[in-house]
Amino acid sequence: MKKLFALTAIAAVVGGAHAQDFPGGKTITMVVPFAAGGPTDRVARDLAEALRKPLGGASIVIDNVPGAGSSIGAAKVARAAPDGYTLLLNHIGMSTIPTLVRNVPFKVETDFEYLGIVNDVPMTLISRPTLQANNYKELFAWIAANKGKINLGNAGVGSASHLCGLLFQSATKTEMTPVPYKGTAPAITDLIGGQIDLLCDQTTNTSPQIESKKVKAFAVTTPQRLTTPLLKDLPTLQEAGLKDFQVTIWHGLYAPKGTPAAVTKKLNDAVKVALKDPDFIKKQEGLGAVVAADGRIEPEGHKKFVAAEIAKWSPIIKAAGVYAD
Numbered sequence: 001m002k003k004l005f006a007l008t009a010i011a012a013v014v015g016g017a018h019a020q021d022f023p024g025g026k027t028i029t030m031v032v033p034f035a036a037g038g039p040t041d042r043v044a045r046d047l048a049e050a051l052r053k054p055l056g057g058a059s060i061v062i063d064n065v066p067g068a069g070s071s072i073g074a075a076k077v078a079r080a081a082p083d084g085y086t087l088l089l090n091h092i093g094m095s096t097i098p099t100l101v102r103n104v105p106f107k108v109e110t111d112f113e114y115l116g117i118v119n120d121v122p123m124t125l126i127s128r129p130t131l132q133a134n135n136y137k138e139l140f141a142w143i144a145a146n147k148g149k150i151n152l153g154n155a156g157v158g159s160a161s162h163l164c165g166l167l168f169q170s171a172t173k174t175e176m177t178p179v180p181y182k183g184t185a186p187a188i189t190d191l192i193g194g195q196i197d198l199l200c201d202q203t204t205n206t207s208p209q210i211e212s213k214k215v216k217a218f219a220v221t222t223p224q225r226l227t228t229p230l231l232k233d234l235p236t237l238q239e240a241g242l243k244d245f246q247v248t249i250w251h252g253l254y255a256p257k258g259t260p261a262a263v264t265k266k267l268n269d270a271v272k273v274a275l276k277d278p279d280f281i282k283k284q285e286g287l288g289a290v291v292a293a294d295g296r297i298e299p300e301g302h303k304k305f306v307a308a309e310i311a312k313w314s315p316i317i318k319a320a321g322v323y324a325d
């Protein structure tokens, strides 16, 4: 018993010494649990760049670990060494997976240190360019006429596009065939190519495609219309008659549970500096995202928010009658 105590004490001292030097010239890996080129990846790459300076010029590499709606990447970070060198950038999936997935390979509440919410991002409902509809009324008529034949893309069970698609099917009382991808970057490629019909995805991914008219956009998922010039004329899904429909995607940064407090403080302090970086703000706002600036940028605020989101989405998901293994 005594020996164990001594070892723990030595480990704490060693950990403390490392913590003071962190990151000390070592590369930090930021795991993105979706495919490269998609919206979560976009946020992660912009954030990694903005974090570099406040972390003393540290190099931060992105590791795309896609699959299972973000569960695989999140589980990888939950099991990584708790030293601050492996981080997770994930979205709303942290709060929907506990309800949507039966055997979650990690525990959202207890397997992570929370390092701050980064942004909020609206979604857009988009279609392949050849779909015979040009506004939501025509889209709803097309949906009614094509029941049983509609393919709806998503980024796996528990992903943002999956959640939005489930809510949309439930609100329109239409069952669609889900087509899962490793992220919405490959999903949008197939949408443009006409392999799938519909997709609900963050504006950080859809804005360039909407602008270049490679996809058709019908509505936004927020309760209010957006102010971004490109998207300001899109109606909300509530305006389109889908009562109470609203979903906004947020992203947050996490470290494995047990990461020394001195390290998590350095990381959270760096996040708070990054969130004020004018370049980061400009890039994010240009894609319709709103950079976080409220109590959720603090670890306790972030943790409380995720718990509140789990409590918010659980009954909605259950009422929509959707589960997956």
Ligand code: ASP
Residues within 6 Å of the ligand: 034, 035, 038, 039, 040, 041, 091, 154, 155, 159, 160, 161, 162, 182, 183, 184, 185, 201, 202
């Ligand atoms: N936006 C995707 C989702 O539906 C994930 C991604 O590719 O970033 O969750």
